[in-house]
Each structure stands twice: as C-alpha cells, then as structure tokens.
Amino acid sequence: MSGRVLVGVKRVIDYAVKIRVKPDKSGVVTDGVKHSMNPFCEIAVEEAVKLKEKKLIKEVVAVSCGPQQAQETIRTALAMGADRGIHVEVSGKDYDNLGPLHVSKIMAALAKKEEAQLVILGKQAIDDDCNQTGQMTAALLDWPQGTFASEVTLEGGKVKVVREIDGGLETVKINMPAVVTADLRLNTPRYATLPNIMKAKKKKIANVKPSELGVDLTSRLEVLRVDEPPQRQAGIKVETVDDLVGKLRETGSI
Amino acid sequence: ALSTFRSICGEDGVSLATAVREQHGKDESVHRCRPPDVVVFPRCVEEVSALAKVCHDNRLPMIPFGTGTGLEGGVGAVKGGVCFSLRKMNQILDFHQEDFDVTVEPGVTRKALNAYLRDTGLWFPVDPGADASLCGMAASSASGTNAVRYGTMRENVINLEVVLADGTIIHTAGKGRRPRKTSAGYNLTNLFVGSEGTLGIITKATLRLYGIPEATVSAVCSFPSVQAAVNSTVQILQAGVAIARIEFLDDVMINACNMFSSLSYPVTPTLFLEFHGSEQSLAEQVNTTEEITQANGGSDFQWARDAETRKRLWKARHDAWYAAQALRPGCKAYSTDVCVPISQLPQIIVETKTDLIENKLTGPIAGHVGDGNFHCLMVVDPNDPEELRRVHLFSERLARRALAMNGTCTGEHGVGLGKRALLYEEMGSMTMQVMQGIKDTLDPNNLMNPGKVLLPREPQSEK
Numbered sequence: 001m002s003g004r005v006l007v008g009v010k011r012v013i014d015y016a017v018k019i020r021v022k023p024d025k026s027g028v029v030t031d032g033v034k035h036s037m038n039p040f041c042e043i044a045v046e047e048a049v050k051l052k053e054k055k056l057i058k059e060v061v062a063v064s065c066g067p068q069q070a071q072e073t074i075r076t077a078l079a080m081g082a083d084r085g086i087h088v089e090v091s092g093k094d095y096d097n098l099g100p101l102h103v104s105k106i107m108a109a110l111a112k113k114e115e116a117q118l119v120i121l122g123k124q125a126i127d128d129d130c131n132q133t134g135q136m137t138a139a140l141l142d143w144p145q146g147t148f149a150s151e152v153t154l155e156g157g158k159v160k161v162v163r164e165i166d167g168g169l170e171t172v173k174i175n176m177p178a179v180v181t182a183d184l185r186l187n188t189p190r191y192a193t194l195p196n197i198m199k200a201k202k203k204k205i206a207n208v209k210p211s212e213l214g215v216d217l218t219s220r221l222e223v224l225r226v227d228e229p230p231q232r233q234a235g236i237k238v239e240t241v242d243d244l245v246g247k248l249r250e251t252g253s254i
Numbered sequence: 255a256l257s258t259f260r261s262i263c264g265e266d267g268v269s270l271a272t273a274v275r276e277q278h279g280k281d282e283s284v285h286r287c288r289p290p291d292v293v294v295f296p297r298c299v300e301e302v303s304a305l306a307k308v309c310h311d312n313r314l315p316m317i318p319f320g321t322g323t324g325l326e327g328g329v330g331a332v333k334g335g336v337c338f339s340l341r342k343m344n345q346i347l348d349f350h351q352e353d354f355d356v357t358v359e360p361g362v363t364r365k366a367l368n369a370y371l372r373d374t375g376l377w378f379p380v381d382p383g384a385d386a387s388l389c390g391m392a393a394s395s396a397s398g399t400n401a402v403r404y405g406t407m408r409e410n411v412i413n414l415e416v417v418l419a420d421g422t423i424i425h426t427a428g429k430g431r432r433p434r435k436t437s438a439g440y441n442l443t444n445l446f447v448g449s450e451g452t453l454g455i456i457t458k459a460t461l462r463l464y465g466i467p468e469a470t471v472s473a474v475c476s477f478p479s480v481q482a483a484v485n486s487t488v489q490i491l492q493a494g495v496a497i498a499r500i501e502f503l504d505d506v507m508i509n510a511c512n513m514f515s516s517l518s519y520p521v522t523p524t525l526f527l528e529f530h531g532s533e534q535s536l537a538e539q540v541n542t543t544e545e546i547t548q549a550n551g552g553s554d555f556q557w558a559r560d561a562e563t564r565k566r567l568w569k570a571r572h573d574a575w576y577a578a579q580a581l582r583p584g585c586k587a588y589s590t591d592v593c594v595p596i597s598q599l600p601q602i603i604v605e606t607k608t609d610l611i612e613n614k615l616t617g618p619i620a621g622h623v624g625d626g627n628f629h630c631l632m633v634v635d636p637n638d639p640e641e642l643r644r645v646h647l648f649s650e651r652l653a654r655r656a657l658a659m660n661g662t663c664t665g666e667h668g669v670g671l672g673k674r675a676l677l678y679e680e681m682g683s684m685t686m687q688v689m690q691g692i693k694d695t696l697d698p699n700n701l702m703n704p705g706k707v708l709l710p711r712e713p714q715s716e717k
Contacts, residue, residue, distance in 0.1 A: 194375035
C-alpha cells in the first residue's frame with residue numbers, strides 16, 4: 001500500500017460567528033466574516049496525523065477546493081502535521097455553485113492520481129450540513145466506506161471503523177483503499193503552535209484546476225432563496241388554567 | 255431619562271423588567287442581589303458615551319456589567335441607578351499575529367477569544383476559571399492559575415478605551431497604540447485595571463498574547479505536610495523552572511475531591527503542577543521538579559503528557575469548587591482570597607487551618623502557591639446567621655493575618671463591597687487619601703459604581 005492518506009479540508013464560516021442573510025436573500029454574508037477550517041475536517045486531519053505519528057501511514061496530503069483563501073485552510077492542516085497540500089482552484093460563480101457531487105468527483109480523481117490508501121473527510125460541513133461528499137466519493141471510486149467514525153484502527157491491511165449510529169455503535173471492517181468520514185468523538189484536534197505554523201510555510205501546496213482532473217463544475221442545483229429562521233415570538237401570559245386551555249384550543253394545539 | 259435612553263440604544267436596548275434587573279444586580283458571590291433601576295444595552299462606544307452623559311446630567315449612578323462572574327459583589331447597584339450591560343459589544347477587533355496583540359470589546363469572553371485565536375498559534379493565558387468578560391477581567395485585575403508564568407491582567411493589558419463619568423472617551427495609552435512597552439506619561443492603563451468600574455467604563459481592551467505551548471505536561475505529587483509542599487514550590491521557582499501552574503490542595507480539599515470525583519489521591523497536602531514548553535525543555539523541567547519534590551518528602555509523583563490523562567489528573571483541581579460545596583449539600587460557598595510573600599505561606603496556611611478547626615468551620619483550601627495566593631472555600635449554611643457571622647469574622651482574621659505578613663487582603667478577586675475596610679487597613683490613610691483624590695477628580699459626583707472599593711467619605715471634621 002502507498003501509505004498515503006488524502007484529507008479533505010473545507011473553508012467555512014467560523015462556528016462562533018453569528019450568520020446574517022444577505023438583504024437580497026441570495027445567500028449569507030461572507031465578506032469580512034471570520035472563516036476557519038470546518039470542525040469535522042480538523043478532526044479528520046488530526047486522525048490522519050495521528051496515524052502517521054503511529055507510523056501506520058507515511059504521508060498526509062491535505063486537499064481543499066476553493067478560491068485563493070482556501071490555501072489558508074491548507075496551511076492550517078500543514079501546521080497540524082500534514083506533509084503537503086493540493087489546492088484545487090475554484091472561484092467566482094463556480095465556487096458559489098460548488099457542491100458535494102463536484103467535490104467528490106475531484107476527491108475521487110485525486111485519490112486515484114495520488115494512489116491514496118485512505119481518504120479521510122469530515123462527516124459534514126457546518127455550512128451546508130450535506131453529509132454527502134464522503135459517501136459519494138466512495139461510490140465513485142467503488143471503495144468501501146466507514147462513515148461517522150468514532151474510532152479508526154488499521155489492522156492487517158484492513159480498517160476497523162466504529163461508527164456512531166442511531167442505535168449506538170456499529171463496528172465494521174473494510175478493505176483498503178477506503179473512505180472514512182470523521183465524527184465528533186473521533187479525537188480532539190491539536191492546536192497549531194507557532195513553530196509549526198512557521199514550518200508549515202515551507203511545505204508545498206500544489207495548484208490544480210478541476211478541468212485537469214476531468215471534472216465538470218456545471219451545477220444541476222440552483223439556489224432560489226435563503227431565509228432566516230422565523231423570529232421567536234414573545235409568549236403570552238395567562239391568569240388561570242381555564243384561560244390556558246382556551247388559548248390552546250384557539251391555536252388548534254388541542 | 256428613559257425615553258432618551260431608548261432613543262440612544264433602541265427600544266430593545268433598555269429594560270425595566272424585574273427579571274432582567276435582578277440578573278444584573280448580582281454576581282457569583284454571596285452578596286445579596288442589588289438590582290439597578292434600569293438596564294441598558296449599548297451597542298458601541300458612542301452609545302455608551304451618550305448614555306453616560308445623560309446619567310451624568312441626571313446624577314444617576316452607573317454600573318458596568320460584563321458577565322456577572324465576579325466574586326466580590328462588584329455589580330450590586332447599592333444606590334440603584336443604571337446598569338450598563340455591555341454584552342452586545344462583542345467584537346474582536348484588530349488582531350495582529352506578528353505583534354502578539356488583539357483588541358476586544360467588553361462582550362468578548364476569554365474562552366471566545368481563545369476559540370477565535372485557535373488556529374493562529376496564539377492564546378490569552380490569564381485564566382480566572384470562569385468564562386469572564388476580558389474587559390471585566392481588566393476592571394477587576396483578574397489573575398488565575400497561570401499567573402506564575404504568564405502574569406495577571408496588570409501585566410497583560412496594553413491599552414484601554416474608557417468612557418468617563420461625564421461621557422468623555424479616552425484611550426489610556428493613546429488611540430490605537432500598542433507598543434510592547436512604553437514610558438510615555440502616567441500609567442493610566444494600569445490605573446483603570448483593577449478600578450472595578452469606579453473610575454470609568456472600559457469599552458475596549460488591547461491585550462498581550464502568547465504562543466500556544468508546543469507541549470504540556472501535568473503532574474501531581476503528595477506531601478507529608480503543608481511545609482513540605484510549599485518548600486517544594488519555593489525551590490522549584492528558585493531553580494528557574496518556568497512552571498506554568500502550581501496549585502496546592504490541602505487534605506480537606508483532597509478528601510472532598512476524592513469523594514466528589516471518585517478518585518483516590520492520598521489524603522494529604524498535594525501539589526498539582528503543569529509545565530509548558532518544547533519537548534526537550536519539558537523533560538528537563540519535569541526532571542528538576544521531581545528531584546525537588548522527592549527531596550522534600552513528596553511521593554506518588556504522577557505525570558501525564560496526552561490530553562486525556564492530563565484532564566483526568568487535573569480533574570480534582572477543576573472540580574474543587576463543586577467538591578467543596580458537595581461536602582455540605584444545601585450550603586453556599588464563599589472564597590477568601592489572601593496573598594502573601596511566598597516565604598510566609600507555610601505559616602499562614604498552618605495558622606489558618608488551626609483557626610478553621612478551632613471555630614468548627616468547613617474551609618477546604620486550594621491555592622495558587624506559586625504566587626503566594628490561596629483560597630479557603632468556606633462552605634456555609636446561608637440560613638444560619640450565627641455560622642455566617644463566624645465565617646465573616648474568620649475571613650477578617652485571615653485578611654489581617656495576611657496583612658501582618660506584608661501581604662494583601664485580595665490577591666485576585668478585588669475589593670468590591672466586602673473588603674473596603676480591609677483595603678483601608680492595607681493601604682493606610684495617606685495612600686487612601688490619594689486614591690480618594692483620584693476618584694474625586696475623575697468622578698466628582700460619585701456616580702461610577704458607588705459603594706465599591708472606597709469607603710464612604712468620612713465627615714469633614716474627622717480628617
């Protein structure tokens with residue numbers, strides 16, 4: 001096996017930011033808003049770096065699709081311990097329309113090109129909550145998948161994945177090469193320290209265009225409108241139990 | 255005045271609701287709630303200034319409010335008035351990675367700032383425990399477990415934007431300035447740090463940041479006596495070990511923690527230690543420290559490198575507040591806060607423990623021994639006035655013990671409501687007169703958080 005792990009990292013609006021919808025309802029405000037690496041992608045990078053530290057794999061390659069700023073996200077992955085990066089350049093309208101199907105086609109193409117043994121992705125991004133890229137990537141590659149991973153172990157050429165599912169925990173053993181998606185409890189990502197940030201500046205980031213990978217970015221989806229959730233209305237205080245019952249009947253609740 | 259307030263900060267920026275006023279009239283101390291007459295929620299410094307002008311013209315007391323996590327009753331509106339809740343001003347401004355500084359508004363808490371900084375390699379290390387407003391921490395000159403290595407707020411505030419009692423806006427080090435050091439003019443920045451809202455409202459703080467440690471190691475060690483634990487502390491510091499945290503828990507505290515967290519530490523004075531640094535420097539620091547603790551009769555030296563085990567090791571210390579309260583369910587906890595020169599620590603702790611036992615008081619001890627600062631977590635039945643009185647007298651005796659040893663009655667919590675008389679004893683009348691003079695200059699009408707820090711003025715005849 002090549003010993004190479006591909007990790008996808010997405011640049012999203014920081015989880016602590018209060019999201020505002022643009023006045024024209026075409027999307028959310030992103031200008032001047034703090035962005036950072038998707039939290040589940042951080043967990044994916046951490047898992048890959050841990051595997052390398054245990055000497056179970058040899059190289060961690062961080063991949064991000066997006067405009068120039070996506071390189072900052074790759075640099076963070078490099079500061080966490082990834083060895084090199086690949087920046088797939090997507091900008092403007094193409095970037096606005098970029099979705100899981102495009103990204104999975106890109107990841108699949110790169111996984112083949114880099115002869116990756118494992119592709120580790122976050123289970124979902126916190127901006128679109130799609131939870132599709134990992135699964136679609138595996139399907140396009142015809143590779144097995146271990147999604148919602150809370151524990152990953154490499155044993156004798158296979159991957160044992162403990163998955164978080166509705167009923168509890170499910171353990172699967174899949175052949176490599178495989179796709180794994182990281183869930184919240186898989187690990188606690190490390191902080192990028194200053195010395196590592198300095199070292200990361202020297203690591204290489206290659207630039208690739210989607211067309212070079214044979215990926216077509218036309219979108220089959222069109223976003224019609226983005227709305228804020230309805231504002232919470234003030235409650236009504238009532239004096240007696242009869243009033244309460246009356247009001248509940250009025251609103252059709254009983 | 256109310257309609258003017260509304261025109262300044264909007265209809266939803268003014269509240270007369272009882273629940274809201276009560277929320278803004280108390281903090282985490284045992285001092286009872288003193289609600290203000292109205293709470294305003296300004297959104298920017300211009301609104302704070304405009305509101306202050308109105309309050310000034312109408313002689314209304316003003317009480318700044320950050321997160322309400324103080325421990326000395328600093329936000330109680332003892333004379334009513336207007337509470338300025340600053341939580342809507344929550345922007346992190348002007349972060350400079352290469353210069354290691356950042357400017358924050360009062361609504362930004364320390365955990366929020368560190369979350370923002372997490373991928374920059376920098377952090378703000380002052381950690382008082384609570385997730386407090388950073389400007390509030392500046393106002394109370396907060397400290398924490400990390401002070402032995404990174405200092406307190408006094409060392410880490412570079413500049414402040416302050417709104418004075420009459421609405422004037424000043425920048426204590428000049429607008430936008432953030433040199434790492436300066437000798438320009440009077441040190442106004444540190445005048446306002448620790449002023450507890452009595453000299454002005456802090457609306458921006460420029461803070462000093464540090465590199466996130468490359469690696470962290472935590473350790474625990476048990477000692478046969480308080481003296482042994484403190485001697486180790488002094489020697490570790492003298493050996494030049496740049497220790498990050500050095501926390502002392504006495505036997506009563508350890509026992510409480512064992513019961514609360516189902517641990518099994520030996521019930522004896524214990525030190526919790528934390529080291530920050532590169533892999534190589536950590537090995538050296540831990541080695542030197544272990545030698546010292548062994549030489550002082552320390553045993554059961556356990557240390558851990560990975561986050562999970564470190565968390566487990568430190569769990570006892572983190573849960574101390576709750577473990578203390580769990581000793582007597584239904585009771586409240588009050589923390590004393592004296593700080594003495596380190597060499598005096600063994601004596602004061604031993605004398606304090608004797609006092610606790612003689613007076614049948616529950617007071618497990620936890621302390622930042624690296625700074626000579628320790629807290630007795632007094633667990634008291636709030637419905638027993640006799641016990642409350644005994645706790646109050648005990649705290650006064652403790653404070654006076656500390657003062658007699660050239661220490662202070664408050665190492666990190668501030669003076670607030672309860673320690674004004676002790677402050678007077680600590681400083682002496684001449685120094686207090688200077689403090690009063692500064693207060694009179696900046697706030698002649700005593701509108702800024704009245705009733706805190708300074709005692710009420712004595713009648714003229716008693717100069």
